[in-house]
Amino acid sequence: MGTSVIDGTIEEVVLRRRRKLGSVYDRVVFRLDDGSTKTWGKSVVWNQVADHLKPGLKGRFYLYTAIDHRGIHGIRTIDGREVFGLGKVNEIVALVLFVVNALVVALSTATTGDAPLLSVILLVLSIPMYILYRGTRVQAERQFHADAGFRPAAA
Amino acid sequence: MAEQPAWTYGDASAAAAWARRLLWADAALSAAAIALALLRGLDPWRVGPADAVIGIGQIIVFIACAFVTLRWLYLANANARALGATDLMGSPGLAIGWFFVPLANLFMPYMTVRDMWKASANPRDWQGASASGAILLWWLLWLASNIAGTVSFRLWLEKDPGRTGEVFSLISNLGSIPAALIFAWIIGRIQAMQENARLKVALA
Numbered sequence: 001m002g003t004s005v006i007d008g009t010i011e012e013v014v015l016r017r018r019r020k021l022g023s024v025y026d027r028v029v030f031r032l033d034d035g036s037t038k039t040w041g042k043s044v045v046w047n048q049v050a051d052h053l054k055p056g057l058k059g060r061f062y063l064y065t066a067i068d069h070r071g072i073h074g075i076r077t078i079d080g081r082e083v084f085g086l087g088k089v090n091e092i093v094a095l096v097l098f099v100v101n102a103l104v105v106a107l108s109t110a111t112t113g114d115a116p117l118l119s120v121i122l123l124v125l126s127i128p129m130y131i132l133y134r135g136t137r138v139q140a141e142r143q144f145h146a147d148a149g150f151r152p153a154a155a
Numbered sequence: 156m157a158e159q160p161a162w163t164y165g166d167a168s169a170a171a172a173w174a175r176r177l178l179w180a181d182a183a184l185s186a187a188a189i190a191l192a193l194l195r196g197l198d199p200w201r202v203g204p205a206d207a208v209i210g211i212g213q214i215i216v217f218i219a220c221a222f223v224t225l226r227w228l229y230l231a232n233a234n235a236r237a238l239g240a241t242d243l244m245g246s247p248g249l250a251i252g253w254f255f256v257p258l259a260n261l262f263m264p265y266m267t268v269r270d271m272w273k274a275s276a277n278p279r280d281w282q283g284a285s286a287s288g289a290i291l292l293w294w295l296l297w298l299a300s301n302i303a304g305t306v307s308f309r310l311w312l313e314k315d316p317g318r319t320g321e322v323f324s325l326i327s328n329l330g331s332i333p334a335a336l337i338f339a340w341i342i343g344r345i346q347a348m349q350e351n352a353r354l355k356v357a358l359a
Contacts (some may be wrong), residue, residue, distance in 0.1 A: 004242055029283065037285030065242050068263065121257045137253075 023050040044071040046085030094130035162237040167230035171346040177220035178339040197321040240274035267292035275348035293337040300330030
């Protein structure tokens, strides 16, 4: 749904949990170059990016806001590290929801002549879910790659 | 900093005032419905013209209240963005839309109002702000009231509701009174915070 960038230094990192692929942070607090702070609230970060998120890290941070969650999908640091990470898990979940519920609705209609309401709702919802999640990932990729070659200033 | 469309601050005070009045009216009608139900001993066969008047009044006020409250939600969400709150999830239109999306309407409206509170308290660093616990309380009461109301309505459709339908109707009305009053307070607080923030921007 949207992307943005923060130029600054990580001041505080509060990890809620870490899983195999990604981490969830309660908050990441940035000190901006103008001296003010900006908090990035409960966010989902893929581990290739999360591995670098430590207090004192200075650079440009790439942020995304999806339809129901937010996260950090990329960093470019003053020491030259460039990391991008945003997976397709949400899109895959939406696709699986679509396929499974399409099957349930089709089979149920064929056998009983009636479709379960929950399956119909999930089937309909999975379509915009897929489109929106995919849109967010594509937008985030474009944003990060459009900034290729950028090197944050050390000062 | 953020690559998002610019929003302009619009006056939402009239919508906020009307939304609050209608929420108070909704609470008053729910209280009247409870009183009438208790007076007839929760007997569905003793429903009289007064119950019908209150019931029709509740429907009319609910529709008016929904329209005005959703209008205020749209304006206040857009105003939070205009005051500098970036990276809010969704859009002002979606703040309304969530109420009509099955399953998502069980939690997304709560998250939207919670984020609007934070964004109004401190637009520049809203994710670092805290939200009032009253928002969660309002949302749980609203859900409980709606679930009880739905059960009551379905029993009524079965033509033979008995006392069970009356009890669920009573629970629904009991939940909707604090839900309406708390939401009226939340609207007032968010509106006041936004007006203060706007004043600060104007004076800066």
